[in-house]
Amino acid sequence: MEVRRLTGEAAMRRRLEDIGLTEGSRVTCLMKSPLGDPKAYRIQGAVIALRDRDAATVFGVPITPSPHDVENGRRGRRWR
Secondary structure (H helix, E strand, O other): OEEEEEOOOHHHHHHHHHOOOOOOOEEEEEEEOOOOOOEEEEEOOEEEEEOHHHHOOEEEEOOOOOHHHHHOOOOOOOOO
């Protein structure tokens, strides 16, 4: 997913920006905990765990995998 905007409280928005969730950054959901919350995301090369209520304040668009990624067996994942 490519981040388009952040909503929610100013303090949480600032924290998300500090960990790399800025407009145009790419985010990949890597895994979720056994109970589903939190989930681990790759953000700017780091793996960050976010609770669903915090992740719900991030709005973005899915990234279409490039033909090169599809050829090599890699597929994009959507924000969950």
